[in-house]
Structures are given as C-alpha cells and as structure tokens.
Amino acid sequence: MRGYPKLEGKTLLEKRSYARDKIDDIRQRYVLNQRSVLLFKWTSQTEVKKCRLMREPRGHKEMYGAIIVPETERTLSGEADVGVLFCHNEGYSTMCGHATIALGRFLVDTEDEDIFPRRKQVRFDEAKRECHLRLHAPCGVVDVTVPSVRKGNRVVSDPERAVRFISVRSFAAATNLRIAVPEELRWPELRRAGKESVLVDVAYGGAFYAIVDEKELGFERIKEGVDLRRLDTATAIVKELVGERKEVFRGHGLDSDLEYLYGVIVVDEGEGWVGLGGLDDGRVGVCFFADQQIDRSPTGSGVSARVALARAKGLLGEGERVRFDSLLSAGAGGSAGAFVGSAAGEDRVLVEGRAFYTGAFPPYINPRLGPVPPISTSPSSSPAPSFLPSSLVLDQLSSLHHVVRFRCRSERSPSFSTGIVFPHRLPPPWQGPNLVNQPHPDPALLTTEPPTADNIAEDAAKLNVVAPDFKQHPATTTSVQDIPADIPTPGAPSGAGEGRPRRYLHEAEQEGFYLWNTAKHYILQPAVAGGLLGLLNLGLIGGAAYTYYTKPHLRRDARAIASSVAAALTLLSAEGYAAEKYRETPRGQREAEKAKKEGAALYRYAREHILRPGVLGGLLGVLNAGIIGAVGYFSYINWDRPHWDRRIVSAVTAGILTLWTGEGYLAEKYRVTHH
Numbered sequence: 001m002r003g004y005p006k007l008e009g010k011t012l013l014e015k016r017s018y019a020r021d022k023i024d025d026i027r028q029r030y031v032l033n034q035r036s037v038l039l040f041k042w043t044s045q046t047e048v049k050k051c052r053l054m055r056e057p058r059g060h061k062e063m064y065g066a067i068i069v070p071e072t073e074r075t076l077s078g079e080a081d082v083g084v085l086f087c088h089n090e091g092y093s094t095m096c097g098h099a100t101i102a103l104g105r106f107l108v109d110t111e112d113e114d115i116f117p118r119r120k121q122v123r124f125d126e127a128k129r130e131c132h133l134r135l136h137a138p139c140g141v142v143d144v145t146v147p148s149v150r151k152g153n154r155v156v157s158d159p160e161r162a163v164r165f166i167s168v169r170s171f172a173a174a175t176n177l178r179i180a181v182p183e184e185l186r187w188p189e190l191r192r193a194g195k196e197s198v199l200v201d202v203a204y205g206g207a208f209y210a211i212v213d214e215k216e217l218g219f220e221r222i223k224e225g226v227d228l229r230r231l232d233t234a235t236a237i238v239k240e241l242v243g244e245r246k247e248v249f250r251g252h253g254l255d256s257d258l259e260y261l262y263g264v265i266v267v268d269e270g271e272g273w274v275g276l277g278g279l280d281d282g283r284v285g286v287c288f289f290a291d292q293q294i295d296r297s298p299t300g301s302g303v304s305a306r307v308a309l310a311r312a313k314g315l316l317g318e319g320e321r322v323r324f325d326s327l328l329s330a331g332a333g334g335s336a337g338a339f340v341g342s343a344a345g346e347d348r349v350l351v352e353g354r355a356f357y358t359g360a361f362p363p364y365i366n367p368r369l370g371p372v373p374p375i376s377t378s379p380s381s382s383p384a385p386s387f388l389p390s391s392l393v394l395d396q397l398s399s400l401h402h403v404v405r406f407r408c409r410s411e412r413s414p415s416f417s418t419g420i421v422f423p424h425r426l427p428p429p430w431q432g433p434n435l436v437n438q439p440h441p442d443p444a445l446l447t448t449e450p451p452t453a454d455n456i457a458e459d460a461a462k463l464n465v466v467a468p469d470f471k472q473h474p475a476t477t478t479s480v481q482d483i484p485a486d487i488p489t490p491g492a493p494s495g496a497g498e499g500r501p502r503r504y505l506h507e508a509e510q511e512g513f514y515l516w517n518t519a520k521h522y523i524l525q526p527a528v529a530g531g532l533l534g535l536l537n538l539g540l541i542g543g544a545a546y547t548y549y550t551k552p553h554l555r556r557d558a559r560a561i562a563s564s565v566a567a568a569l570t571l572l573s574a575e576g577y578a579a580e581k582y583r584e585t586p587r588g589q590r591e592a593e594k595a596k597k598e599g600a601a602l603y604r605y606a607r608e609h610i611l612r613p614g615v616l617g618g619l620l621g622v623l624n625a626g627i628i629g630a631v632g633y634f635s636y637i638n639w640d641r642p643h644w645d646r647r648i649v650s651a652v653t654a655g656i657l658t659l660w661t662g663e664g665y666l667a668e669k670y671r672v673t674h675h
C-alpha cells in the first residue's frame, strides 16, 4: 500500500497485531497527550500529522475501513491473490463480508499493480462473465466471485449483478446458551419483561457473533423502529457477559487471535426458533460490533454465522437461499442492500450482495483544524466539527487512495451503504430513535443514471486514483478541480499579511482554548467530579487530623469535637444524597453501567498486562527490592540504638518470611499449572 507504513510480521495476523500495536495512530488516536506536550514545544505540523482516519474529524464512530495488503504468507504460497486488513472504531476485524463484496469490485477494476500486484493473475471466466479472486482476510482465505464484463481491452466489474463470496469454515459454537444477567446490570426492557437471563446462540463466520432474539432482550418488532440507544445498552451488556465465557470461543482449531466475541446481532422474531424465511420474507438483524459500532450493512460475516447456526439447528436446507437485511436496508426497501445467504457445502456459506462506487477521498490534514478532542456520545454533545479541506496534504497518508468509499446505490433504495468506508459525515445513531434519522446519502455522490451495461466503465471510472504528484496538484481527475486553498477556522485572523507574533498569539489562544475545552470535557464528567470530591474529603479529613495533632487542647474540647463530627456527617450525607440522586437519573444509570464496564476492562487489562508471569515477577522483584531497601535503610539509621524493640523486629521478620513464602508458593503453583 502506498503511503501506509510497511506492516511488519510474517503472517497476516502478525501484521494485524503490528497495525494494532505499533501504528494505530493512523486508524485513530486521541491526541490529547501530544497536545499537552505541545504546550512546551509549540505546535508543529509534524505532531498534528498523526491523526486518525476512523474517528472524527475524518471519520466517525460508524466508519469502516479496508487496508489492502498486497503480500501475505498466503499470497506468497500461491493460495491467495491479495490480502486485506479491516479496521473499525475499535481496532481490526478478522472478517468483513460487506467490505469483501465492495473490495471484490475494486480489485477487479483497479489497474494499479502497486496496490494489487497480482491483478493479472485474476481469472476471468468468459462464459460466465465473472472474475475469481482469493482474498486473504485475517480469518483465512475467502473465495470471491465478481460479475464482470469485457470493456475494450479491460475486464471491469458489473454493478448489475451481485458479488458473492464463500466464507471460511463457519459453525455454531454454542446453542441455547443461558446467560444470567446480574441484578445491577439488568436494563429496563429486561426488567419490564421480568427476565433475569437471556438465551443466546454463538456462531462463527470469520468472527464470533452472539445471536439473540429481540424478545430475549425485552424488545419487540425492532424492524419497525427502535431506540438504538436502548438496544446499545442491552447489547453492550450481553457482549460483556457472553465475551467472558471464554470456553465458547476456544477449542475450534482457530488461531488465538480469532477467539473473541466480535459482535452481538439482535435478530427479529423467530430466527433460530421457527426458521429463517426465504428470499421474500427474510430476516432483519441489528449488528453491534467492535466498540458498539452499528453495522449499516446486513453483516456478511454475520450472515455466514447465522446460516451456519440455522444449519446446526436443522432449520435450513442445502441450497435454500435466505434474504438478510440490516435495519437500514430493510427500511429502504428494494433488494440491492440485502445480502442473500445459503449453505455451500459442509461448513461453508455463500453470501451474495451488491456494491457501488461513490468516489474516493484522500484524507487531508488541515493544520488549522488540528486534532479534535473525542466527542462524547451523549445526546447533548455538540455536533461534530466539520471537515475543512486544506491545500496542505498529509505526506504519509495522501496516497491512501485505496481507502475507497463505496455506497450502495439503487433506483429504489438509494439511501444506505454497503461499502468499505461509509462516506459522508453520517449522524451517529443516538441522534434519533429510529430509522427516520438514519443517514441519507449525499446526493452529490450518487450516480443518478440507472446503471446500464454501457456505463459500467464509467461507474468504475469514478474510482479516484491519486496521482504521485498529488501534493502539488491536490485536485484529482474525478474530484472537484478547485479545492479552496484553506478555509480559515472561524474567528481566526486571515493568513494574508499576518505578522508572525500575531499568528503565534492566535495559535497560543487556540491552544489555550483547546486545552480549556478539553479540561472542561474531562473535569465535568461525573466520575472525575466524584474523584475530585474524594480528594476534597481527604483534604478535609487530613486538615482536621492535622489541627487536632498540632493543637492537643482541642482533643479535649467537646464542642470542637462535636462540631467536627457534625460537619463531617453533614458533608458526607449531602454528597451521598447527591450521588444517589444522580444515580437515579438515566445518565447516572448509564454512568454506573459504564463504570462497571470500565472496571471490567481495567481488570482485563491488568490481567493481560500486569498479571502476566513475567510482568508480575518483575513487579514482585521491585517490591522485594523496596522492602529489603527499606529494612536496610532503617537498620542503618538505627544501628547505634542501645536496643531494638523486639516486637518490631519480630513483626518485620515474620512479615517478610510470610511474603516470601507466599511468593514462592504462587511461583510453584504457576510452574505446575503452566509447564
């Protein structure tokens, strides 16, 4: 990939880890720390360079991306033609059906051998008018068939017919799994339904999905409209609880990088219990994946998982085709956005779906816009800052031209996406309770002409390939020719003739303003405010203790003692009352749930990073060194005492011996269980 750093690692999964661990700032990074450092270093464009593609201001929570990897272990061994890494709001998926469908077309249409060096190997079946591609995704090799036509001396993809792919091995991992929902985690709909647990199925189609009937969560007829915030709360809890059942994901012969729960699909009435319906009466599902990102497509890998599950339950015959819809494709009507799934042999699934070009958008970095703080997903947060095009192009990323955006287009249902990257700034789901506020297409990006065999090449020509001299000539052949030199930030002094000191002053103001806003954003969070109150309490208690220590007469003054106790009780009760009141509000409940989740995440993080034997051994070593150092120090400064307090000496000796015996015991236990 041009411009994107070289992905280190022998296997695609290793490259995925590299992207996640080493260069994730390209996908997303909250740049707050860098900005704080900049206070002392002054703003430089190099720092601002490290900006995210998947989050604001270039992306959004629902953004999805595909990074083409020309060479992987499977392309080298001849088993695949090209590799791909998928990315989203949280990291890098192991499989993505909708991106595979969109990429299928792109890979047939591209003639750029830097992007797709093995393009010429792609087989065109003249009789069937289709190309066959082998795409190496992190979950394995997926066979993709792309309807294509000959156009002059080129073979180009045909938007009229559906792309199809055959999944990797797909299977049901657990059926009818009863998940108890602890009292404090039960969401309102579950309570109202009088339920204490939910029944879920878990299936794999390149990624693991928990599949759950809407009624199990206490919802009804979601396809007619649902408050996505409420569904988000419910599915986040289900995801956490099911995700903890590690045994469900293990033992299937998969690489450990694939053994995790990727998403929860809420399915409409009946699926998995009474069958799937057919092509006319298909199934609707809402998929929450990664960091509760909502899939606008019907989730290709989810379709693989759902078909495998239905097969395992004996609900789907060989060759029976089922239509799968997302909320968006179902709401839009027509069939172009739906996917069709069917069993394809023992444990494979055939998924069919269509993709359409809408354009290509090289990312820009506007030095004036700078990094944008994370936006809260609360409904009251201010709208996302708008994207300002700039004449200054990010060096490293300017040639990411194959982060291509596709959007599903059809005459009857022009308003939804099934593409690699969802274009345009789509309103996040919390902005509306149902489909009414779902994204609508930017008409400028839509091809209004109905596709015909004749305009196939034109359709492909919308693919916007950035020329190597893009930096000098930012406009591309298919994009707007006159990109404005720069749109000033509102309130910013104009650049022309602006003196250096004034510009610095303005930048300092901006920096200060940014930091103040960021500080406000963090400090005014209830959790932080709670922490500050805790500090205040500590300060007051410390202050009182100090006063009583330095003024011994107060210790006998009944009035002083009584007023201190009364003041402390009043303060604590007021704080307790306020906290309790806050917890009763919807926001408070959300916070409580979030705190619980974050607690779990912190625990998981600690377990993965700190409680690892190596790290733990190191920490224990440091602790031991500290203890020995402290004992040594106190022995040294007290060495000339006439006698030492035997109780202290015995307590210290016993303490150290107990600690070391405990450490020895744990180490031995670890050795026995792990080796």
Ligand SMILES: O=C(O)[C@H]1NCC[C@@H]1O
Pocket: 064, 093, 095, 096, 097, 098, 099, 289, 295, 297, 298, 299, 300, 301, 302
């Ligand atoms: O179609 C799919 O499989 C993907 N869509 C977003 C979530 C999944 O990765």
